[in-house]
Amino acid sequence: MIMQAHFPSRSADMPAMLHAGAAWMTTAPESGNGDIGLPAAPVRHFREGAEICGEGEVADVFFKVVSGVVRTCRFLADGRRQIDAFHVAGDVFGFELGARYSLSAEAVCECGVIAHRRHVMHALAGQDEALSERLLSGVLLNLMRARQHAFLLGRKSASEKVALFLIDWAERCGDRDKVELAMTRQDIADYLGLTIETVSRTFTQFERDGFIELSGIRRIRLNGDAMLRMLNGGCARMSVAA
Amino acid sequence: MIMQAHFPSRSADMPAMLHAGAAWMTTAPESGNGDIGLPAAPVRHFREGAEICGEGEVADVFFKVVSGVVRTCRFLADGRRQIDAFHVAGDVFGFELGARYSLSAEAVCECGVIAHRRHVMHALAGQDEALSERLLSGVLLNLMRARQHAFLLGRKSASEKVALFLIDWAERCGDRDKVELAMTRQDIADYLGLTIETVSRTFTQFERDGFIELSGIRRIRLNGDAMLRMLNGGCARMSVAA
DNA sequence: CGATTTCTTGACATCCGTCAATCTCAGTGG
DNA sequence: CCACTGAGATTGACGGATGTCAAGAAATCG
Numbered sequence: 001m002i003m004q005a006h007f008p009s010r011s012a013d014m015p016a017m018l019h020a021g022a023a024w025m026t027t028a029p030e031s032g033n034g035d036i037g038l039p040a041a042p043v044r045h046f047r048e049g050a051e052i053c054g055e056g057e058v059a060d061v062f063f064k065v066v067s068g069v070v071r072t073c074r075f076l077a078d079g080r081r082q083i084d085a086f087h088v089a090g091d092v093f094g095f096e097l098g099a100r101y102s103l104s105a106e107a108v109c110e111c112g113v114i115a116h117r118r119h120v121m122h123a124l125a126g127q128d129e130a131l132s133e134r135l136l137s138g139v140l141l142n143l144m145r146a147r148q149h150a151f152l153l154g155r156k157s158a159s160e161k162v163a164l165f166l167i168d169w170a171e172r173c174g175d176r177d178k179v180e181l182a183m184t185r186q187d188i189a190d191y192l193g194l195t196i197e198t199v200s201r202t203f204t205q206f207e208r209d210g211f212i213e214l215s216g217i218r219r220i221r222l223n224g225d226a227m228l229r230m231l232n233g234g235c236a237r238m239s240v241a242a
Numbered sequence: 243m244i245m246q247a248h249f250p251s252r253s254a255d256m257p258a259m260l261h262a263g264a265a266w267m268t269t270a271p272e273s274g275n276g277d278i279g280l281p282a283a284p285v286r287h288f289r290e291g292a293e294i295c296g297e298g299e300v301a302d303v304f305f306k307v308v309s310g311v312v313r314t315c316r317f318l319a320d321g322r323r324q325i326d327a328f329h330v331a332g333d334v335f336g337f338e339l340g341a342r343y344s345l346s347a348e349a350v351c352e353c354g355v356i357a358h359r360r361h362v363m364h365a366l367a368g369q370d371e372a373l374s375e376r377l378l379s380g381v382l383l384n385l386m387r388a389r390q391h392a393f394l395l396g397r398k399s400a401s402e403k404v405a406l407f408l409i410d411w412a413e414r415c416g417d418r419d420k421v422e423l424a425m426t427r428q429d430i431a432d433y434l435g436l437t438i439e440t441v442s443r444t445f446t447q448f449e450r451d452g453f454i455e456l457s458g459i460r461r462i463r464l465n466g467d468a469m470l471r472m473l474n475g476g477c478a479r480m481s482v483a484a
Numbered sequence: 485c486g487a488t489t490t491c492t493t494g495a496c497a498t499c500c501g502t503c504a505a506t507c508t509c510a511g512t513g514g
Numbered sequence: 515c516c517a518c519t520g521a522g523a524t525t526g527a528c529g530g531a532t533g534t535c536a537a538g539a540a541a542t543c544g
Contacts, residue, residue: 095385122374125368126370127369128368129364132374136367136377136381150392153395154395155318200524217508428491439532439534440531443493
């Protein structure tokens with residue numbers, strides 16, 4: 001039925017655009033005031049593993065990361081976890097449609113965040129086009145990433161998931177070649193819908209294949225181009241690009 | 243509303259709140275004007291299978307469904323497809339962060355949609371708090387659903403996926419017991435990250451187990467409660483609720 | 485009614501999850 | 515300095531859920 005070989009223009013499997021969160025970074029990340037036209041707010045610091053907000057709590061504020069890494073996630077009765085997203089400096093999280101958080105947020109590592117009152121933001125957005133635009137951009141960035149994530153979870157093999165995660169994370173960290181993983185293997189597994197064993201095995205295999213080089217558990221040098229070739233080429237069942 | 247009963251605090255596996263798109267339905271769906279404070283716009287009609295917008299095209303408008311069902315999706319080189327979402331009357335789709343659509347939209351069945359100019363909407367939203375709020379709600383609804391979808395894709399077995407899909411679709415169609423599926427098995431498979439064979443087998447198994455009754459291929463009577471018990475109970479590997 | 489598409493069913497293959505053992509490494513205290 | 519400890523990571527063996535391939539049934543349409 002439908003076919004794609006004819007659509008070179010329809011690229012963008014993991015579009016670089018998802019890194020365009022710049023609208024929220026108009027001032028230095030560590031500046032304590034909101035940089036989005038809101039009253040100054042203090043930076044709240046959290047230790048590794050600390051809960052920033054909990055699923056089910058009243059969602060009267062949303063957050064902006066100024067330093068460190070935050071994960072938003074959900075838990076199942078048996079203790080398993082699905083990680084919705086990782087957020088780094090400049091990212092905004094905690095947006096909700098309803099009155100309560102549908103996700104918990106936790107510090108992946110030591111981190112600082114600013115809390116903004118939701119109704120204040122909404123009220124101001126109705127009077128200020130630029131602010132309204134920035135607010136919308138923040139939500140849209142979350143939306144684009146969630147879509148991308150769903151796509152990855154739905155149609156990718158384990159090795160594709162890990163490879164795309166590494167490439168994506170490298171870009172978000174600003175360095176294409178050297179990645180400092182802030183999160184554990186378990187975090188990665190819960191983000192990719194895999195088990196920790198599969199993640200670990202995939203890392204090992206990638207190292208054997210020369211796609212990555214581990215120096216310490218969290219520090220990785222990666223050959224993104226080779227990895228992308230692998231993804232598009234024979235190894236994986238499914239091609240990466242559209 | 244369904245699962246809340248069991249889980250007062252950390253509930254929300256497939257929250258009923260996701261059906262709260264009412265902000266976009268303030269007037270009758272078939273009314274030709276935008277019902278969101280925008281200049282009147284004509285309803286454009288599409289035949290089954292027709293493309294409403296294409297991945298990669300300039301995203302100068304977003305859409306509101308007034309009748310029928312729309313799917314937003316993405317294609318891979320080998321012709322495989324991931325369906326991002328189904329949209330029914332009252333839903334809004336086609337929001338983008340960047341300048342171009344990252345998803346195609348197609349008519350699942352005969353349907354009517356209204357197109358709104360993006361920059362007009364943004365400009366007005368900056369002057370009108372209520373409108374800004376409604377715009378944000380539309381995007382947030384998309385975000386909540388995308389999160390939910392990712393959760394389902396990442397941590398659910400095939401039977402859980404199908405069951406949750408049926409329950410969700412029944413609610414969105416307004417009837418808890420009788421579902422009229424607008425989409426093919428292939429559509430469902432591509433939405434759930436499964437193959438058509440697995441979807442078909444799961445339907446058959448559900449019928450054997452008494453969870454559903456098929457009258458015709460697209461018309462289903464379902465026992466949602468029994469299905470939910472099954473999901474939370476022993477059959478599935480993973481529990482449904484948090 | 486035939487033609488075509490869509491769906492169902494079966495047999496088989498495989499990727500990845502499960503279970504369990506072992507390894508690595510940082511921290512701690514003797 | 516070294517042994518002990520415990521959390522996180524790796525590795526192996528194995529099985530099961532789901533994908534793949536193929537045939538045929540059922541629904542749809544002209």
